[in-house]
Structures are given as C-alpha cells and as structure tokens.
C-alpha cells in the first residue's frame with residue numbers, strides 16, 4: 001500500500017503546468033512569441049492590449065478567455081460593457097490563433113493564447129520575462145453580468161480595489177505593481193473629463209493640466225473623435241517604473257492612480273517601486289503569475305475554441 005506520488009506534495013495544484021503543449025504542440029509557445037513580435041512591429045499598441053487583456057479576462061471569474069467572446073442573441077459580451085471601454089486589437093488575437101490552428105488544429109486554447117501573448121507583450125514593452133504555466137481551457141460563456149462585481153472602476157476607493165484583488169490572492173504590493181501597467185498606453189477623455197469639468201480637480205499637478213486640457217478640450221467628448229491622453233508622457237511605450245514617479249508627482253490620470261500614491265497602505269510600495277525598477281519587476285512578475293492562475297478551467301472542463309470570438313458549436317454539457 002503506497003501513497004500515490006501525484007497526491008503527495010501537490011499542494012495547491014490548480015491543474016496548470018509549465019509547457020503544457022510540450023507533446024501535443026511543441027512549437028506552440030514559439031509560434032505565439034513569433035506572432036506577438038511580428039504584430040508588435042506592425043502595430044505597437046497590440047502589446048498594450050495583450051497586457052490589459054490579462055486583467056480584464058483573468059480578474060473576471062477565471063482566465064477562460066470569456067473576454068474574447070462576441071455577443072450572441074442570448075448574451076451580451078464582456079467586451080461590450082462600459083468597463084471594457086477602449087479595449088482594442090481583438091482581431092489580432094485571431095491572427096495568433098490562426099497561426100496555431102495551421103500548425104496544431106484544435107489544441108491550443110484561447111485562454112492560454114491570451115495569457116502567453118500578455119507575457120510576450122510585456123517583453124516587447126521592455127518589461128520582465130515572466131515564465132507562466134499553461135493548460136487553461138476556454139469558457140463557453142461571456143459574463144457581462146459579473147464584470148462590475150470583479151473589475152474595479154477608475155474612481156473606486158483603494159479599499160475596494162484591494163478587496164477585489166485580495167479575493168484573487170493578490171496582496172497590497174502585488175496590486176501596486178499591477179497598476180504599474182499604466183506606465184504604457186492611453187486613457188480616453190471620457191474617463192477623464194470628470195476631473196477637468198466643471199472645475200479642475202485640485203489633486204492634479206497644475207503643470208500637467210494644460211496638456212490634459214489640450215487633449216480633452218470638451219466637457220462632453222465627441223464620441224466619434226478618438227480623444228485620449230497618454231498614461232505616461234515620459235516613457236509612453238515602455239513598461240518601466242516611471243508610473244510611480246508620475247503618481248507621486250500627482251500626474252496620475254485616473255482617480256485610482258492618484259489614490260495609490262496617497263493611501264497609507266499603498267504609498268510605501270509606490271515609493272519603493274519609484275526608486276527601484278528591480279523591485280517593481282519582481283513584484284509585477286509575482287502578481288502577473290497570480291493573476292494568470294486565477295481559477296482556471298483545466299482537464300475536461302470548458303473546451304478548446306476553434307475561433308477565439310465564438311464558442312464551439314456542438315456541445316452537450318453547457319454550463
């Protein structure tokens with residue numbers, strides 16, 4: 001009578017492993033890396049999207065690619081909710097998926113593509129290389145109805161933000177590090193005008209205000225004109241610790257960014273990350289790993305989608 005080795009010492013196994021596709025599709029991770037690089041060459045902002053996707057998919061219940069599904073007659077997609085405003089480049093996820101389908105049809109899940117593209121996008125942006133596990137399967141439904149419950153909003157309190165991330169096992173320095181993603185990309189004026197009109201939020205650095213006002217000249221932005229401000233004016237294309245210097249200097253665009261630098265629970269970590277890029281990268285890597293392992297579907301749960309924007313047709317066990 002002996003204890004099965006797979007039971008002994010497995011601890012908190014969530015079913016994910018390093019290099020899950022080693023036998024079923026040995027080239028999978030290389031194909032993703034190559035596609036992410038090619039896309040980045042043509043459209044730099046794809047890397048911002050891959051980074052933002054991991055938050056918007058993994059934080060909503062599970063890293064199950066629910067974010068990528070289109071609306072159907074029966075359900076509204078997560079993509080179409082207000083929290084998803086500004087998400088872009090979904091069609092290039094399909095480009096990556098098509099490259100994988102050519103090589104190994106039906107093998108690599110969209111959930112793993114989403115996570116690994118974020119990993120490789122982070123490298124394109126000058127961030128750390130973070131080894132991540134695979135073996136996630138794709139959910140069958142997009143859950144617009146639970147988005148607000150899981151994803152903090154831009155003007156939410158730090159307590160609420162810490163609670164929501166805490167529920168995924170991400171602690172305070174982890175949250176501070178993840179928000180460092182706002183060292184790249186942009187914010188549309190619709191998310192900012194409440195800090196500018198009718199009067200300017202006194203918490204904003206007066207030196208930064210003219211620039212924001214120039215980019216967002218109207219209290220009600222024209223929905224057709226794509227008006228936005230870059231999150232980090234200093235190094236807008238680089239995932240570095242400049243974000244922390246910005247927010248300490250009251251140049252954070254969102255209320256949450258500003259509060260992160262002022263709340264007594266988060267400020268010490270903000271200061272430490274502003275000083276040390278190494279510390280930021282270390283915490284960022286740890287937190288991205290936790291986020292990427294949030295509640296995955298593994299084994300025979302879910303499915304491997306053929307196309308990332310639609311669930312497969314034939315299925316007998318709809319959840």
Ligand code: HEM
Nearest residue numbers: 048051052055085086152153154178181185186187188191
């Ligand atoms: C409290 C948590 C967070 C809130 C409230 C928040 C909110 C926002 C908002 C409102 C925007 C601007 C969208 C637009 O106008 O186009 C944005 C952009 C962005 N966010 Fe976050 N975010 C949070 C956390 C995160 C995390 C954890 C990540 C990734 C790890 C992330 C990555 C990004 C990126 C990369 C952009 C730029 C996107 C682009 O330029 O296309 N955010 N965020």
Ligand SMILES: [Ca+2]
Nearest residue numbers: 057060062066
């Ligand atoms: Ca999800």
Ligand SMILES: [Ca+2]
Nearest residue numbers: 183232235238
């Ligand atoms: Ca930057």
